[in-house]
Amino acid sequence: MAKKILFIVGDYVExxxxxxxxxxxxxxxxxVSAVCPNKKAGEFxxxxxxxxxxxxxxxxxxxHNFTLNGSFDAIKVEEFDALVIPGGRAPEYLRLNEKVLQMVRHFAKTNKPIAAICHGAQLLAAADVLSGKxxxxxxxxxxxxxxxxGTYASIEVTEATVDGNLVTAPAWPAHPQWIAKFLGVLGTKITH
Structure with missing residues (x-):
């Protein structure tokens, strides 16, 4: 069954x-819907x-310029099944936005799948959702x-790790494992 997945992003995301x-x-x-504070669908x-x-x-x-397909102020996190937090420099300042932190906390409290990569962990830490993870x-x-x-998982840059609903990786070279493990947590079945 298809899921609704929210991406929280900002300028200079990786x-x-x-x-x-x-x-x-x-x-x-x-x-998939990508949103950024203070921006609307169609902006980049x-x-x-x-x-x-x-x-x-x-x-x-x-x-590149990435065109957003969702408006931040219109998002209702309750309507989404999972969250993705990309890295880059964006998490550094997104963690200062209380609404962003509330969104992240919603996914953690409801035990919905969360995938974070690279500096995405900065948002998880600022939202205080890493305790025991x-x-x-x-x-x-x-x-x-x-x-x-949290416990820092020191793994190779090509690897990813899963702890319950949380799927994380060090950086983009881990995409094959990170995306595959996230699909597993989502319950997505791919048959060949």
Missing amino acids: DYEIMVPFQALAAVGHT IRTAVHDFEGDQTYSEKPG SCSAYPACAPEVTKAG
């Missing part, structure tokens, strides 16, 4: 971490491409996961 799961989840028949956000090129941290390059993220976010009462 390009691959919004584009790939948004398109993949839609391709398998789910209804800018993305950034984070790459791993041997430096001490990721590099950043301009990405195992959570992966970009390694620089490990202190935030542990300070929020």
